[in-house]
Amino acid sequence: MTGPDALVRAVSPPAGPVDARGDWAEAEARLGVRLPGDYKQLVETYGWGEFCDYLYLRTPFGTSPYNRLERHDGLLVWGATTDGDRLCWRTEGDPEEWPVVVRGRSIGQEEFAPGAAGFVEGWVTGRVSSAVLADMEPGLAPWFNAFRPRLHRCLRLSEGPRPYAERLRILRDVLTPTTDRGSWQSDDGTHGQDHFATADTDWLLTYDRSRPHQIRISFPPADRVAARDRLFAAVRLMSCTVLEITTADGLPLPDWSADDA
Known part of the structure; x- marks a missing residue:
């Protein structure tokens, strides 16, 4: 999958990202893992917010209880949807090779190639299809809303x-x-x-x-x-x-x- 640069070409980042900067070393120590590089770039570019009023991006910074990375049944959650689905990593091996796992609230889960930024870019452009997630409505230009x-x-x-x-x-x-x-x-x-x-x-x-x-x-x-x-x-x-x-x-x-x- 493509990474953060392709996502920026598809979706304009906010002028002032929310909860986008902080101490990555402290965050990783708290989580007990090293986080993927493409995710760090994704966070620093977009911050806490949602793509297309549907897909939420979480960051390890800020104080809101709704904005945090958390463990769930052996997976590390980095995002969610308005339907209550979770976007996760399976944290085995090299962080750059962690697969993206979409865990549905009620209809199971599926696994995708590594790269949180590439997964988001694929979803907003229609290049990635998911049996769990709703599709991006065709014909709409994708957007991002910062939570502020x-x-x-x-x-x-x-x-x-x-x-x-x-x-x-x-x-x-x-x-x-x-x-x-x-x-x-x-x-x-x-x-x-x-x-x-x-x-x-x-x-x-x-x-x-x-x-x-x-x-x-x-x-x-x-x-x-x-x-x-x-x-x-x-x-x-x-x-x-x-x-x-x-x-x-x-x-x-x-x-x-x-x-x-």
């Missing part, structure tokens, strides 16, 4: 004179550079969503073409002002006005600066 504290805003907008495709282009131009995170559209074209992220600031956005249409965004708390300024500038260029600002749960916010989860 975020604020959430939803902006309900007036329609304005511009068609949806032009509004979307303007929004992404203002927030450039951006990376795709998938999209869908109803058969009649009246409903749909476009998901994307900012490559330099790690903001996650969904543009919803419902009526009235809306933009949903999540961003690190430190980016509160920058996210507001760039998003409102985009809305003006889209020839729309903001009708309401809410939380992710639909609760009205008095202004952009109010705190929400």
Whole structure:
């Protein structure tokens, strides 16, 4: 399998990886094994987070109980999925030759060639097929979300004179550079969503073409002002006005600066 470099070509890393750096010697001493080199590069490039809202990457750093390498029935777990499957190594012999083991929550397990980074790259590109894991949806550009504290805003907008495709282009131009995170559209074209992220600031956005249409965004708390300024500038260029600002749960916010989860 190919390694971390091929994965980076397929999936843009986050601007600021979470729990990506630490004392590898201490981590290895705690685990009682030397960790594979491709995994270390994978962690330092992406950090703690998830690929395509499905496959979670764990790291040996940080304090979260949800982010740790752990033993499970003789296997060393380095990742998981939203379905509760575990991504592991069988830790026998040279760490660079440890096979990747996918242990399903309910339907057994299967074994793949060595290389955590290569396995992830194969899954996101469709090159690796698994009887346990769900397939990456065809036609979607793969993405990665870093697990970090975020604020959430939803902006309900007036329609304005511009068609949806032009509004979307303007929004992404203002927030450039951006990376795709998938999209869908109803058969009649009246409903749909476009998901994307900012490559330099790690903001996650969904543009919803419902009526009235809306933009949903999540961003690190430190980016509160920058996210507001760039998003409102985009809305003006889209020839729309903001009708309401809410939380992710639909609760009205008095202004952009109010705190929400």
